Amino acid sequence: MPDFLEKRIISRLQGDLPLTLTPYADLALELGMGEAELMAKISELREKGLLRRIGAVLNHHNVGFSANAMGAWQVPPERAQEVGRQMAAFPAASHVYERPTYPDWRYNLFTMLHARNRAEVEKIAGEISRQTGINDYLLLYSTREFKKVSMNYF
C-alpha cells in the first residue's frame, strides 16, 4: 500500500501533468517538494510497479481506431496459459485476461481488439484463431459507450 506522500503524488498523477516546459518542477512546487525528490519518488513508484507508466492515453476513435471488439474465446483450461501468451503477442490485442466461466458463459479468455474497421478486426480475430486453434469465439462490439474514465484512486 502506498504511504501518505505516495498517495499525494498518485492523486496528482491520476489527472494530467502540467503542460508546461518543466512539468515535474511545476508539479513538485504544487506538492511542496523539490523536483529531484519528486522525480525520484515517481521512479520508485514505477520500479515497485504501482505506476505502470507515465504517458498519453489516446481517444482511439479520434486517431482512426474506431472499431473495437471485445473478443471472448473458449479455450480448454489446460491451454489457457499457452494461448493467453500467444494472444498477447498480437499488437492489436490489449487487455488479455483469463476469467471464470459459468454454465451460461463459457468463454474464459478475453482480448480487446483494436482496428480501423470491423473487417480488419475480423481479420485479426481470424488470424488469432488460426494461430491458436481456438475456433469458438465471439466478437462483442460496443454499441454504446455509457462511461469511460480513468480511475481516481485517492
Add this chain to the structure above:
Amino acid sequence: MEMQTSKDKELSPLDKKILNAVQKDFPLTSRPFQEIAIKVGSTETEVLSRIRQLRERGIIRRLGGVFDSQKLGFVSTLVALRVAPKQLDEVGAKISSLPGVTHNYQRDHTFNLWFTLVCPDRKELEANLAAVERYPGVEKLRNLPALQLFKIGVNFKME
C-alpha cells in the same frame, strides 16, 4: 462505430510522430518535451504546443500516470449483465454513476451491458455487485474477475 476514420486525416505527420512517442513512456526528465522534440525532429516549444492542442481536441484523453490498481491495494472486476432492453438506459446510467465504474458499454449480445468496477476492498466490491443485481431490469449478473493477466497495454501505431 465505423464512421470517424476520416478524423485521423486531420493529424499532421508531426502530430502522428508525437503521438507515437508519448504513448508508451513519457520522459521522466526536467525538460521532457525537449527529449521528445529530439526524437521527432522538432523543437521543444513546437512539441509542447502540439501536445496542448491534441489534449484540447480530445485526441489525447489524458497525459499522466497509468496505475496498477491491484498494486495500489484495490480490487477490480469485469461484470456482464443481462438487462431487459426497456430498462437498459436507466440501468446503464445508474451503473455509470457508481464511482468505481471506469468502463461501461452496451454490447450486442444477450449479456448486453458490460462494466468494470474498481473498489478499495473486496467487501465494497461485493456490496456494489449485490446492489446492481437488485436494480430493476437486471436479469442476470456474471462476475468475471481476472484469474490471470497476460497483457494490458496497447499502442496505437500511427503511420
